[in-house]
Amino acid sequence: MHFRCEKRDLVEGVSTVQKAILGKSPMAVLEGIYIETGRNEIIMRGSDIDLSIETLIPTTVLEEGRIVIDSKLFGEIIRKLPDSTIELATMDNNTVLISCENSEFNLLYLNAEEFPMLPDIGRQERIAIKEHVFKNLIRATSFAVAQDETRPILMGVLFEVKNKVLNMVALDGFRLALKSEYLETNDDVSVVIPGKTLNEVAKIISDSDEDLFISFNDNHILFEVKNTKVVSRLLSGNFIKYESIIPADHKLSFKVKRTVFAQSIERASLMAKDGSSRLIKLNIENDKVVITSNSQFGKVREEVDVTMDGDALEIAFNANYLLDTLKIMDEEEVIVEMTSSVSPTILRNSVTDNCKYMVLPVRLAR
Amino acid sequence: MHFRCEKRDLVEGVSTVQKAILGKSPMAVLEGIYIETGRNEIIMRGSDIDLSIETLIPTTVLEEGRIVIDSKLFGEIIRKLPDSTIELATMDNNTVLISCENSEFNLLYLNAEEFPMLPDIGRQERIAIKEHVFKNLIRATSFAVAQDETRPILMGVLFEVKNKVLNMVALDGFRLALKSEYLETNDDVSVVIPGKTLNEVAKIISDSDEDLFISFNDNHILFEVKNTKVVSRLLSGNFIKYESIIPADHKLSFKVKRTVFAQSIERASLMAKDGSSRLIKLNIENDKVVITSNSQFGKVREEVDVTMDGDALEIAFNANYLLDTLKIMDEEEVIVEMTSSVSPTILRNSVTDNCKYMVLPVRLAR
Numbered sequence: 001m002h003f004r005c006e007k008r009d010l011v012e013g014v015s016t017v018q019k020a021i022l023g024k025s026p027m028a029v030l031e032g033i034y035i036e037t038g039r040n041e042i043i044m045r046g047s048d049i050d051l052s053i054e055t056l057i058p059t060t061v062l063e064e065g066r067i068v069i070d071s072k073l074f075g076e077i078i079r080k081l082p083d084s085t086i087e088l089a090t091m092d093n094n095t096v097l098i099s100c101e102n103s104e105f106n107l108l109y110l111n112a113e114e115f116p117m118l119p120d121i122g123r124q125e126r127i128a129i130k131e132h133v134f135k136n137l138i139r140a141t142s143f144a145v146a147q148d149e150t151r152p153i154l155m156g157v158l159f160e161v162k163n164k165v166l167n168m169v170a171l172d173g174f175r176l177a178l179k180s181e182y183l184e185t186n187d188d189v190s191v192v193i194p195g196k197t198l199n200e201v202a203k204i205i206s207d208s209d210e211d212l213f214i215s216f217n218d219n220h221i222l223f224e225v226k227n228t229k230v231v232s233r234l235l236s237g238n239f240i241k242y243e244s245i246i247p248a249d250h251k252l253s254f255k256v257k258r259t260v261f262a263q264s265i266e267r268a269s270l271m272a273k274d275g276s277s278r279l280i281k282l283n284i285e286n287d288k289v290v291i292t293s294n295s296q297f298g299k300v301r302e303e304v305d306v307t308m309d310g311d312a313l314e315i316a317f318n319a320n321y322l323l324d325t326l327k328i329m330d331e332e333e334v335i336v337e338m339t340s341s342v343s344p345t346i347l348r349n350s351v352t353d354n355c356k357y358m359v360l361p362v363r364l365a366r
Numbered sequence: 367m368h369f370r371c372e373k374r375d376l377v378e379g380v381s382t383v384q385k386a387i388l389g390k391s392p393m394a395v396l397e398g399i400y401i402e403t404g405r406n407e408i409i410m411r412g413s414d415i416d417l418s419i420e421t422l423i424p425t426t427v428l429e430e431g432r433i434v435i436d437s438k439l440f441g442e443i444i445r446k447l448p449d450s451t452i453e454l455a456t457m458d459n460n461t462v463l464i465s466c467e468n469s470e471f472n473l474l475y476l477n478a479e480e481f482p483m484l485p486d487i488g489r490q491e492r493i494a495i496k497e498h499v500f501k502n503l504i505r506a507t508s509f510a511v512a513q514d515e516t517r518p519i520l521m522g523v524l525f526e527v528k529n530k531v532l533n534m535v536a537l538d539g540f541r542l543a544l545k546s547e548y549l550e551t552n553d554d555v556s557v558v559i560p561g562k563t564l565n566e567v568a569k570i571i572s573d574s575d576e577d578l579f580i581s582f583n584d585n586h587i588l589f590e591v592k593n594t595k596v597v598s599r600l601l602s603g604n605f606i607k608y609e610s611i612i613p614a615d616h617k618l619s620f621k622v623k624r625t626v627f628a629q630s631i632e633r634a635s636l637m638a639k640d641g642s643s644r645l646i647k648l649n650i651e652n653d654k655v656v657i658t659s660n661s662q663f664g665k666v667r668e669e670v671d672v673t674m675d676g677d678a679l680e681i682a683f684n685a686n687y688l689l690d691t692l693k694i695m696d697e698e699e700v701i702v703e704m705t706s707s708v709s710p711t712i713l714r715n716s717v718t719d720n721c722k723y724m725v726l727p728v729r730l731a732r
Contacts, residue, residue: 077636080629103630103633263446264469266446303469
């Protein structure tokens with residue numbers, strides 16, 4: 001193998017495929033980056049079996065071949081080389097010579113034959129969606145994915161297409177995030193994508209108006225973003241029927257400035273930092289939300305103006321769940337809907353009806 | 367106690383005095399910030415006994431008094447309050463009410479009488495030095511301070527004034543840093559300032575052309591920077607006679623572009639990362655420095671053009687010691703002086719003769 005390419009292209013390729021590489025792996029080859037020459041490009045690939053990322057970068061190919069090279073060391077070397085042309089050539093003794101201006105590295109490489117292929121998705125219908133739209137959908141839902149492994153299906157985000165509407169849903173037993181977008185497709189779909197995969201995909205896609213393409217088979221999902229393919233295992237099992245747990249009505253609702261509300265909760269939670277639950281109490285009455293919290297160090301009282309409709313209510317929350325949600329919502333004002341101090345609270349946009357966030361309150365000892 | 371002040375002033379004061387507060391302390395009061403009302407200002411103070419920082423911030427004083435308030439919690443609260451006027455007033459039950467717009471915090475405070483006074487330096491001569499000059503002196507030397515506590519005196523920087531020249535010197539047994547500046551004073555001084563103190567002072571002083579003032583007694587040093595006083599314990603004992611260990615002559619010298627040299631060493635050290643010593647070998651011959659390093663993963667060869675004078679030499683270093691030095695030096699080209707593969711190497715500026723850096727080589731097994 002022998003090729004020449006520009007440093008910035010190689011760095012971009014390495015950074016992309018490294019998102020699939022975990023570091024330590026029981027299979028040594030998975031700690032490496034697979035590199036294979038093509039016609040006027042090289043194919044680079046990283047994989048942790050569950051998630052594989054492949055990208056093409058333009059090169060001048062002088063001799064065909066393929067190798068696997070240690071991801072961490074290769075990445076560090078490439079990033080520190082001068083901004084110039086880099087040449088890679090395999091030598092005797094299983095080493096590859098990396099040269100750039102006055103620098104020469106000889107690195108051991110691994111046998112490329114043991115490196116896993118990209119799972120084949122087959123010829124499927126592809127769903128097109130704009131990069132910035134999908135990036136925003138991930139951001140709006142993946143934070144609510146369960147972090148513990150007791151119910152593996154909840155570590156994923158439901159990707160559900162029904163009647164040209166894409167719903168993405170995540171929930172962890174304490175809260176739920178649902179965001180929807182119109183989608184130009186005739187196929188209905190329901191799969192569960194690992195949260196980790198979506199977080200890596202979000203890092204690869206840009207905020208641009210260009211389309212990315214999504215296709216599936218029974219076990220895998222393929223994202224195609226410009227020169228890059230991301231293939232991930234899907235989670236197996238049935239997702240929770242989320243529609244049945246979102247309350248259809250409410251007894252109290254209020255409209256509030258999102259940032260003001262979030263900042264008040266954040267300050268109140270400073271006093272609540274003592275325990276693990278970050279407990280804050282909300283008193284909603286007379287177009288005001290009064291937020292209070294106590295700890296051994298003292299107490300806090302925050303007052304927020306709202307426009308309310310319905311009965312007064314006292315309700316308690318883990319501040320983090322409200323904050324996570326308020327921070328990722330994007331409209332200036334949000335609507336909060338409640339029924340009782342023990343039933344789920346809904347947060348939604350005040351203008352565009354394209355998302356629903358549910359947070360469970362904390363039951364207070366009386 | 368009761369006063370009103372602007373959030374940004376209070377945040378600046380808290381950030382300044384927190385630099386002396388370590389967090390957990392056997393004396394609860396030292397985890398707090400001392401606040402005392404003055405005429406049109408408050409005096410804030412933080413201390414860990416060895417190091418104390420006091421600063422004044424403008425306030426409208428409504429009632430005199432003094433308290434100690436938990437540093438971490440108070441800092442977090444103040445930083446998260448709106449950018450507006452903050453009011454502090456002591457209440458019954460040893461609490462202080464902090465109010466700002468729609469926020470009210472009640473925090474427990476501690477008795478201010480147990481808080482240590484600022485050590486009294488007495489009426490001494492003050493040395494004036496421009497803030498940016500002193501900041502640069504700290505940066506140029508404190509990195510070489512010893513980190514282990516086996517020889518406490520080496521955890522400080524020598525501050526020595528002789529014949530209107532200030533020499534600051536740090537050394538740790540493997541390297542030495544010496545930087546000098548002309549100083550308008552008639553007094554000769556020789557004290558050792560803890561490295562930690564200087565690092566905190568460097569954070570407080572700006573890059574401006576204004577003067578800061580330094581005075582001493584036998585045990586303490588006082589820095590006066592605008593509204594802020596920093597008092598630190600001095601280290602006791604005699605500093606090493608540094609002049610006798612800096613070689614007076616050399617057999618080989620070369621001039622090299624500092625950044626190019628540093629980048630080559632940095633790349634070479636990537637291969638040397640394996641062990642703890644980050645060993646690199648330098649071969650100096652025919653106006654070239656060839657840097658090599660080996661590990662189980664492969665090897666590297668870097669070539670750097672130099673202008674040399676003297677005999678060829680092969681010498682090995684811990685890459686970190688060379689890198690630390692090259693990174694803090696500021697001229698485009700540096701001079702490197704060597705005598706043998708086992709004697710100290712000197713690095714100095716090529717234009718201004720105001721610093722000397724010494725690095726010990728690593729003796730190679732033959």
